[in-house]
Amino acid sequence: MEIWMKKISNLLSFMVIFCISGVFYFNYKGFVYENGQIILQKQAAYATEIGPVVLPANLAVNVSTKYALGASNAPLTLYEYSSLSCPHCADFHLDIMPKLKEDYIDKGLLRVVFVNFPLDKNSMKAALLSECMTYENYFGFLDELFSSQRSWWMDNDNEQLFRYAAEYGVGYDEALACISNQTVAQEIITNRQDGIMRLKMQGTPAFLFSGADGNEIFYGVVKYVKLKEYLDNRLANLQ
Secondary structure (H helix, E strand, C coil): CHHHHHHHHHHHHHHHHHHHHHCCCCCCCCEEEECCEEEECCCCCCCCCEEEEEECCCCCCCCCCCCCECCCCCCEEEEEEECCCCHHHHHHHHHHHHHHHHHHHCCCCEEEEEEECCCCHHHHHHHHHHCCCCHHHHHHHHHHHHHCHHHHHCCCCCHHHHHHHHHCCCCHHHHHHHHCCHHHHHHHHHHHHHHHHCCCCCCCCEEEEEECCEEEEEECCCCHHHHHHHHHHHHHHHC
């Protein structure tokens, strides 16, 4: 028992270190297909919060907006690059997103697009399952996965993931098809590669704010007070 508890403790420690403060640096390959399997190739290093960083004004963000939250004519769009297995991504999504929704999204000032940026095999499967959700169930499913990361992230049999998917309308057979969908997997990989290569992402979460006045990105964890100050100033300039 003591040995198993030590192993679990080591796994949890690794999980936290894996995502802390945007520390993860990805080489240019990221996820690739080898012999029909999705393989993650990676390197790790430490970094600190950086931002906002100004990006090219004509930068095109080519990700699906079918699950976008907020008005399509909002003056600012937030592209949230996040891994469903990252604890700091969970902190943002569960603690800060509700505040953004109340203060900006529901008032038509901000639109949010969640972009899957998986860090490991199980978060890739979770990302694939999320893409099978209806719009009505999508963000509830994300909340569920972020709230219960430990229960499904260490479950290599995917029983917990499939159980959560079923609760949000995706049955077992459909879930199996979802995690085997190479077309959707390639779309997720492409978005991930784009984040690495063009957006110079060093970890998750990362927040790209896009508006008529240009594009700026925060890398790593950002406190709400800083985001609020940033959004208020930028929205004032857009009026």
